[in-house]
Amino acid sequence: MHCASCVGAVEGALRRVEGVREARVNLATERATVAFAPGAPADLDEILRAVRAAGFDAAPADGAGAGAAAQSEEEAEEAREARRNLVLTIAAAAPAVVVMALMHRHERWAVLLSLGLATFVQVVPGATFYAGAARALRALTPNMDVLVSLGITAAYGSSVLATFGLLGWRGDVFFETSAMLVAFIRFGKWLEARARGRARRALRELVALEPQEALRIVPAGATERVPAADVRVGDLLAVRAGEKVPVDGEVVEGTTAIDESAVTGEPAPVEKAPGARVVGGTINRSGAFTMRATRVGADTMLAGIVRLVREAQADRPPIQRLADRVSAVFVPIVLALALATFAGWTLAGSGTLYAVKAATAVVVIACPCALGLATPTAILVGSGIGLKRGILVKKASALEEVARVDLVLFDKTGTLTRGRFAATDVAAAARADERLVLALAAAVERRSTHPLARAVVERAESAPDLEIPEPRAVHETGGRGVEGEVEGRRVIAGSRGFLESKDVEFEPALLERAGALAAAGRSLVFVARDGAALGAIALEDRLRYEAPDVVRALRGLGIEVGLVTGDGAAAARAVAGKAGIPEDLVFAEVLPEAKAEVVERRRAASRRVAFVGDGINDAPALARADVGIAMGGGTDVARETGDLVLVRGDLEDVGRAVRLGRATLRKIRQNLFFAFFYNVLGIPIAASGRLDPELAGLAMALSSVTVVTSSVMLRRVMSKL
Numbered sequence: 001m002h003c004a005s006c007v008g009a010v011e012g013a014l015r016r017v018e019g020v021r022e023a024r025v026n027l028a029t030e031r032a033t034v035a036f037a038p039g040a041p042a043d044l045d046e047i048l049r050a051v052r053a054a055g056f057d058a059a060p061a062d063g064a065g066a067g068a069a070a071q072s073e074e075e076a077e078e079a080r081e082a083r084r085n086l087v088l089t090i091a092a093a094a095p096a097v098v099v100m101a102l103m104h105r106h107e108r109w110a111v112l113l114s115l116g117l118a119t120f121v122q123v124v125p126g127a128t129f130y131a132g133a134a135r136a137l138r139a140l141t142p143n144m145d146v147l148v149s150l151g152i153t154a155a156y157g158s159s160v161l162a163t164f165g166l167l168g169w170r171g172d173v174f175f176e177t178s179a180m181l182v183a184f185i186r187f188g189k190w191l192e193a194r195a196r197g198r199a200r201r202a203l204r205e206l207v208a209l210e211p212q213e214a215l216r217i218v219p220a221g222a223t224e225r226v227p228a229a230d231v232r233v234g235d236l237l238a239v240r241a242g243e244k245v246p247v248d249g250e251v252v253e254g255t256t257a258i259d260e261s262a263v264t265g266e267p268a269p270v271e272k273a274p275g276a277r278v279v280g281g282t283i284n285r286s287g288a289f290t291m292r293a294t295r296v297g298a299d300t301m302l303a304g305i306v307r308l309v310r311e312a313q314a315d316r317p318p319i320q321r322l323a324d325r326v327s328a329v330f331v332p333i334v335l336a337l338a339l340a341t342f343a344g345w346t347l348a349g350s351g352t353l354y355a356v357k358a359a360t361a362v363v364v365i366a367c368p369c370a371l372g373l374a375t376p377t378a379i380l381v382g383s384g385i386g387l388k389r390g391i392l393v394k395k396a397s398a399l400e401e402v403a404r405v406d407l408v409l410f411d412k413t414g415t416l417t418r419g420r421f422a423a424t425d426v427a428a429a430a431r432a433d434e435r436l437v438l439a440l441a442a443a444v445e446r447r448s449t450h451p452l453a454r455a456v457v458e459r460a461e462s463a464p465d466l467e468i469p470e471p472r473a474v475h476e477t478g479g480r481g482v483e484g485e486v487e488g489r490r491v492i493a494g495s496r497g498f499l500e501s502k503d504v505e506f507e508p509a510l511l512e513r514a515g516a517l518a519a520a521g522r523s524l525v526f527v528a529r530d531g532a533a534l535g536a537i538a539l540e541d542r543l544r545y546e547a548p549d550v551v552r553a554l555r556g557l558g559i560e561v562g563l564v565t566g567d568g569a570a571a572a573r574a575v576a577g578k579a580g581i582p583e584d585l586v587f588a589e590v591l592p593e594a595k596a597e598v599v600e601r602r603r604a605a606s607r608r609v610a611f612v613g614d615g616i617n618d619a620p621a622l623a624r625a626d627v628g629i630a631m632g633g634g635t636d637v638a639r640e641t642g643d644l645v646l647v648r649g650d651l652e653d654v655g656r657a658v659r660l661g662r663a664t665l666r667k668i669r670q671n672l673f674f675a676f677f678y679n680v681l682g683i684p685i686a687a688s689g690r691l692d693p694e695l696a697g698l699a700m701a702l703s704s705v706t707v708v709t710s711s712v713m714l715r716r717v718m719s720k721l
Helices: 004-015 044-053 068-102 108-123 127-138 144-164 175-199 201-208 301-314 320-347 352-365 369-388 396-404 412-416 434-445 451-462 496-501 508-519 547-556 569-579 592-604 616-624 636-641 652-687 693-720
Strands: 020-026 031-036 213-217 223-227 236-239 248-253 256-259 270-272 289-295 391-393 407-411 422-428 471-477 481-486 489-494 523-529 532-540 560-564 609-613 627-631 644-646
Touching: 004 020, 004 031, 004 044, 004 369, 068 108, 068 175, 108 144, 108 175, 127 144, 144 175, 144 320, 144 352, 144 693, 175 352, 175 693, 320 352, 320 652, 352 652, 352 693, 369 391, 369 396, 369 652, 369 693, 391 396, 391 652, 396 627, 396 652, 407 412, 407 592, 407 616, 412 560, 412 569, 422 434, 422 451, 422 508, 434 451, 434 471, 434 481, 434 489, 434 523, 434 532, 451 523, 451 532, 489 496, 496 523, 508 523, 508 532, 508 569, 547 560, 547 569, 547 652, 560 569, 560 592, 592 609, 592 616, 609 616, 616 627, 616 636, 644 652, 652 693
Parallel strands: 407 560, 407 609, 609 627, 627 644
Antiparallel strands: 020 031, 213 223, 213 236, 236 289, 248 289, 256 270, 391 644, 422 532, 471 481, 481 489, 489 523, 523 532
């Protein structure tokens, strides 16, 4: 593929296959992503046939985590082919230029020598353009190959006619024009291949992290070196110092320090002991250890990241739609303009030769290569930059959407705070004591995974000689509380609202003391037995140290910041006050399912909303927001739902994601402006006859190079993130 028209042709062919629901083609990576309905008749062979029928070639892509060597070799071969074509073209075109410049154009031997050299250029380096044009015309999808072929054919063909006086054609010959036209286009393609290789570097480096071998421990205790692809879940593997961790797993023996910077962006090695999780592709920096494989092949974190990055690069942001609409009709319009140019100059009496040159220049300069590369190359580089800084971009549209955000809503527990609660106080009613309150709460909370529940259980288990009874018929209401039967009596633990919904009665003195604890920013778990409140346990969750700086940084970017939490209003306001979030943007006592409603109401008020969360209960809000930003240390559900994943779990990466999105969007706009402006300015100049075809070819080639190089320069923002 060469241009935006090629992309449109391939996508159109794929979408016409029965059962195909969606097809996205990326010019920069030369990959297509096809989605089809379950049970659809479409299969891989039919999809490949559709691409070939459209005039292109196709093959199944490598798996998400496979083929680093194959990918590098493919790119290297692309660069070598571009260089070979360039060398061949220059070797023939340069003598033709010298001959025609130094010798009189009517010297027979000079004309014939130039004819031979130009013919070589047409037949050898130029053959790919003709082959591509033939395929495109057969499929009725004219593209850049058609435009280039028309241009070089017009220049070469008119000179051949003039040389031999065929069809009554008279005039000067300009074989050097067709030869240099191919040379300049080949020069541009060579530069473009180099620039695209640089743009793909981040993903290529990521794919190269995939380990190729593993040291498997066999039943007898010996080890055998096997391909990493042969490792199965449950295998015991030995990892020596300096080696890569072969797959995702869990340490079962030994302690070490793992360099996880390639996956998380965090430079400091992370200490690992038995029970700790390790990620495939990371590097063991110190002692040897034994691990058990838990996720292998395409299920590893590294393979998943590669897959998500490729999907993001195949995605198309909204800003690309205008370019898509233009490219769909671009080539036919250019051909019409070229015919109009030829007819206009012919009717004006300027001569057929002048008309041919002007029309050729129009055809050549208008190739929509830059238009097709403007967006995908910027996305390619932008997502690669994010990857290096621990920001996983799951779809390209997220980079555009995060750039437009004007309100960021943070979940509280585990996102704005550390999510590690500790019980600080126990307030008991007159009819109970602190130990009874702790024991009953821990009994029903023991099976819950909620952070507050875990903190209550930890406090009870650490209390000396405290016996925690076994509960029966425990039922948890997500995010609100737990109820069950303890020693034959009904026990409830949860928020005040949850207990009130169960018709629990509260002593005024207990509510007064609980209110004082809540005003100090504590979260409260109330405990009741048989319809009467026995006490409340106060828990504290420390604010992340970077939270105030993050809020200030986002405000500096012109973005408002809010807090959404299921905690009580007093605790929410206390945390918000420490972080610097205004009270009017604090949404407290919000049920899990209602978080999405808070997001939706803000969006209905014409706000562009990003939601930052880490838990299962945040998934609906992450999905409903314009941009869902998931904390990397959160649940799998949150990470799957988010559009961006902060792999390191660093809150400061929220601001970095916004700055990266804005820089990428600016670059896309800049590229598209240049691509459009180039054609708007170039076509009239070419039609006026003031631009020789070979210079038009150079300008066209350099326009693509400029766009790709401009995108590569996005890397400069890395130092500012």
